[in-house]
Amino acid sequence: MVDAAKQSASEKPYLSIANIVKKFGDTTAVDGVTLDIQRKEIFALLGSSGCGKSTLLRMLAGMERPTAGQIILDGQDITKLAPYDRPINMMFQSYALFPHMSVADNIAFGLKQDKMPKGEIDARVAEMLDLVQMRKYANRKPYQLSGGQQQRVALARSLAKRPKLLLLDEPLGALDKKLRQQTQLELVNTLESVGVTCIMVTHDQEEAMTMATRIGIMSEGQLLQVGTPAEIYDYPNCRFTAEFIGDTNLFTGPVVVDEPDRVEIEAAELGGRIWIDHGITGPKGMQVWASIRPEDVRVDRDPVAAGPNAAKGSVAEIAYFGSYSVYHVKLGSGKVLKAMVPVNRWHEANLEPPTWGDQVYVSWRADMPVVLTR
Amino acid sequence: MTNQHKLSPFLKTMLLLGLLFLYIPIVSLVVYSFNDSKLVTVWGGFSTKWYASLFQNEQIISAVELSVQIALASATAAVTLGTIAGFVLARFKRFPGSSLFAGMMTAPMVMPEVITGLSMLLLFISMQQLIGVPAERGFFTIWVGHTTLCMAYVAVVVRSRLLEIDQSLEDAAMDLGARPLKIFFVITLPLVAQAIASGFLLSVTLSLDDLVMTAFLSGPGSTTLPQVIFSKVRLGLNPEINALASITVLVVGVLVIVANYLMLNSQRKRERAMAAAMRESSAG
Helix, strand or coil: HHHHHHHHHHHCCCCEEEEEEEECCCEEEEEEEEEEEECCCCCECHHHHHHHHHHHHHHCCCCCCCEEEEECCEEEEEECCCCCHEEEEEECCCCCCCCCCCHHHHHHHHHHHCCCCCHHHHHHHHHHHHHHCCCCCCCCCHHCCHHHHHHHHHHHHHHCCCEEEEEECCCCCCCCHHHHHHHHHHHHHHHHHHHHHHHHHHHHHHHHHCCEEEEEEEEEEEEEEEHCCCCCHHCCHHHHHHHHHHCCCEEEEEEEEEEEEEEEECCCCEEEEEEECCCCCCCCCCCCCCCCCCCHCCCCCCCCCCCCEEEEEEEEEEEECCCEEEEEEEECCCCCEEEEEEEEEHHHHHCCCCCCCHHHHHHEECCCCEEECC | CCCHHHHHHHHHHHHHHHHHHHHHHHHHHHEEEEEEECCCCCCECCCCCCHHHHHHHHHHHHHHHHHHHHHHHHHHHHHHHHHHHHHHHHHHCCCCCCCHHHHHHHHHHHHCHHHHHHHHHHHHHHHHHHHHHCCCHHHEEEEEEHHHHHHHHHCCCCCHHHHHHCCHHHHHHHHHCHHHHHHHHHHHHHHHHHHHHHHHHHHHHHHHHHHHHHHHHHCCCCCCCHHHHHHHHHHCCHHHHHHHHHHCCCCCHHEEEEEEEHHHHHHHHHHHHHHHHHHHHHHH
């Protein structure tokens, strides 16, 4: 991670998006996004629908003209370039395969626009068909293909021109869940074997975490956080990211003790203090949030030592997931805390698992909570 | 399930009555076209003499020729202009005067034909006085009038088809390097071909059938088939007209059946192919 950071600092970014703004009338769809992408990176823009991620993608493709800002790809300013002049290709969410053309003609379409000699077109089409293992379907029409096959043809078509940048709009959104999981890794393998720089847009965090080398979280037109999947999960920088990626318990309160080695937050909903074993830089009394992941919460039947990072509650709900269960523990304040408990937690301690209504004690280590200031 | 398929006796009776109401006149028209008697309402034995006399009636033959020419010419013009208008209505969402354009485009459909016909007549007369064109009313003026009317229908049909088509197809073509004009001809046009074809057929039908507007726009030398029929009927019913109408029913009937068969056939082929693709993917 440190190496990657060093590298990105020294090397000039391959794609540089600088302060891009897009307004539709009075509404601002994309509000000042700045982002650098390295060569051969698979970057995922993640956000719920209407967060501006698709508009950002369409601006990269040239379908929308930015209200302000600049896009530089491989040293070339492409901000005002028409879509058909950009060295960028896109795989559409609906695949957008031309229904009146065969698979081979679909893949050859972009090459024909470049007036490539016929022999070269045929060779490239064959190469692309092999890449996605669709050679024997070359003469089929798109409606004669299943969803997964259509997705592969769409990928082959968008890679055929060897674009400098490949855009993927919800690449697997049209497939059913089981097929999607298979296809995720297959797609990443293909993209990595070709070595193309990719930006994908998705609302599915699992898809982003599986496929991308880095993720950008978007909300209300702004890019909130950029990082590797692990960075984003372990160190969210705001409440939106913490809640959007994975599940979390949020407590709010003022900072009452701020020493170099610890912070204490007076959390009213917890009925006690939250200790964190590292300092933050901020004024005392500042309102902050502490995010505690359900898997970091320990559930006990016996009382634990009273003090910070612990509370008493009763089991309100148990969701069983096979290898683990999620306990919804209702605290004295009425706040429900989620705790992920491995299934063998109770067997190992020779204890009967708690059931609905049972009194339990929840606690977590002081290095677990993440302090969020926004 | 079975309830939905079995009709109650009441519904069956109503269906039968409805069909009889619709088709008895047409059947009797066809039957009486083979009537030997000169009187339309009295059966005088079987004969095909009215068909023979129909094909010797030069007035009717030339009217058919003119009507078909006008229908084909105005359908062609209507399809060309209507497709462009439909494309603009569907794809250019907002431009100054876009709602005015949309309203003007569909106006000929809702405007009483008497009004459209009369206003066009007045236009052509004053044009003739001012610039001398058109020199006389006839083929050209009827063609302009029919094109105006049919264009509106074509625009509506093409527009609704374009709205059905996934616009990302055009985006994809642009993304792959095709310029807008090329996209229109290579992607958009083939996708709306069926709508354009049905717009063409609709235009032919509308133009062949039009009487009111034609009455305003035709000149002394140009009489279309509906005008001939109308004037003949006013002089009293003539079995010749029955024969003419029977031929029309036959031609239209055959065309509709052929068109339906072709459409159903391609749809079935498509459905079979899709089912095969699904089976294959679930098996593999």
